Amino acid sequence: MDIRQVVITSAGAPERLRLQTSRLDPPAPGEAQVEVVAAGINFADILARQGLYPDAPPLPLVVGYEVSGTVRAVGTGVEESLVGQDVLALTRFGGYSSALNVPVAQVFAKPEVLSHAEAASIPVAYLTAWQLLVVQGGLREGDTVLIQNAGSGVGLAALDIARHVGARSIGTASAGKHDFLTARGLDHAVDYRGGDWTREVRALTDDRGVELVIDPLGGESFRRSRSVLGSTGRLGMYGVSAASSNQGLRGKLQLARTAALMPLFHPVSLMNANQGAFGVNLGHMWGEVDRLRRWMEQVLEGVESGWVRPHVDSSYPLADAGRAHEHIEARRSTGKVVLEP
Ligand SMILES: NC(=O)c1ccc[n+]([C@@H]2O[C@H](COP(=O)([O-])OP(=O)(O)OC[C@H]3O[C@@H](n4cnc5c(N)ncnc54)[C@H](OP(=O)(O)O)[C@@H]3O)[C@@H](O)[C@H]2O)c1
Incomplete structure (x- = not known):
């Protein structure tokens, strides 16, 4: 399947973020394929684009640690009933995409009371x-x-x-x-x-x-x-x-x-x-996703009880990821900035 992704081709200013078309494989065993409605931006993405993030894999790189969207397919070993459900997910890079495959252990049911932009602001x-x-x-x-x-x-x-x-x-x-x-x-x-x-x-x-x-x-x-x-x-x-x-x-x-x-x-x-x-x-907690799941369950309970209030400062289309980075770097954002493919 063809997808759109924002790629850091070389380290530098926000214009280095390029919108490209790539191929996405079907989900591997244990994975869910998520059509992304909103992807959270984190400060680490900006450091990665600037060439200052030690944990970033080599370029070219698609950053993005969190998304919210709809499951469109699942790999073997994953319950078919997940297909069609709205979810939020932690992603180990790759979030700045119109769709991606995620290990199902990193996927959570999206609370209905939240928009996708709000849900992508949580993980x-x-x-x-x-x-x-x-x-x-x-x-x-x-x-x-x-x-x-x-x-x-x-x-x-x-x-x-x-x-x-x-x-x-x-x-x-x-x-x-x-x-x-x-x-x-x-x-x-x-x-x-x-x-x-x-x-x-x-x-x-x-x-x-x-x-x-x-x-x-x-x-x-x-x-x-x-x-x-x-x-x-x-x-x-x-x-x-x-x-x-x-x-x-x-x-x-x-x-x-x-x-x-x-x-x-x-x-x-x-x-x-x-x-x-x-x-x-x-x-550095990827090896302990079971613990992250337990913490996330408590946070999502907080959504139901009302004390978790994700705040979306602004949202940008994928093509404007550079402008979104500029907005954060200019210190104009309060709360989360998201991309909406
Ligand atoms: N270790 C971890 O696991 C982990 C996880 C998530 C985030 N973080 C870190 O937590 C921090 C916040 O992350 P976030 O994604 O929540 O941030 P964010 O929402 O993108 O925060 C942006 C805000 O950071 C402030 N800021 C401080 N120094 C800045 C600078 N030199 N340039 C631009 N803005 C600056 C500005 O607020 P003011 O105008 O009020 O100064 C700006 O509005 C980052 O350092 C990030 O790397 C660490």
Whole structure:
């Protein structure tokens, strides 16, 4: 079958994304073939396009970690009744396509109350936030969590989970996103792009510090994030957005600079401060899809109960994937940007 895909042909600016026609094989044993109605864009896709994503396979590459659509065929060993059902799926690359084959273990029934764009906004953002806040962060009712980059897809998912848990939330974001975040239930919005925001966070906690920080910025930001932890506080690190402003050699230098600014956390200093530091990389959980399924079941229950509220900032046709990337890189998005083939 002929399909349309957005391909990164060489690393660089958004114009390097090319719409191409490719052949899709019938689904292999254990796979479902999904006709894509919406594909989520993640910041990792942008880093991959810029040539800065270490987990990306060699080019040419079709990125995309999540889709929502309709099952059109199944391979042997997969229940025929899946054909015709609306689903959302985690995809290990390949999501920027009009159709693709996915192992059935990564496929979930789409909640009827969600549009395909909303459903495609769930997998990566909510699973990452669940792993950060619940699985590794141990966030509890009454705790205070600092959500760095709260206006991102993961940031908004983390806010939903923090509210569900009953934690108090402080979020950093560009100032223009504060009204939206507050209306969505963030307790305190802080501008991390001007001045020393750590003082504001410490003041908001009467100088006690917070129980959990989740930080996808990397470099120097990890040091600042740790500085606002109270005793028994945990720092969850999960990205290097700070490295992403450039592509090519300048991008590589920025990445090296971000890496050089990463703090070293000495075990003794963690012991003496009664603090913890941990990392999350959802892309390294492919060997444990059964665990991801269990987390996803809880997130999808949250859709039914109403506390999971995926927010679609905007959607673009596949042919305009470059414009979608530009929109995110210009820091104009709040929540998820999706492609609709
Ligand atoms: N480790 C994992 O498993 C995992 C999984 C998912 C995501 N992540 C990471 O989490 C972060 C958020 O991902 P996402 O897909 O949710 O992001 P997203 O929705 O695309 O977030 C975009 C927002 O990031 C902020 N930002 C911060 N630094 C930026 C920069 N240098 N250039 C452009 N925007 C910047 C901007 O918000 P402001 O204007 O408010 O600054 C922008 O609106 C990324 O670092 C991503 O790599 C990690």
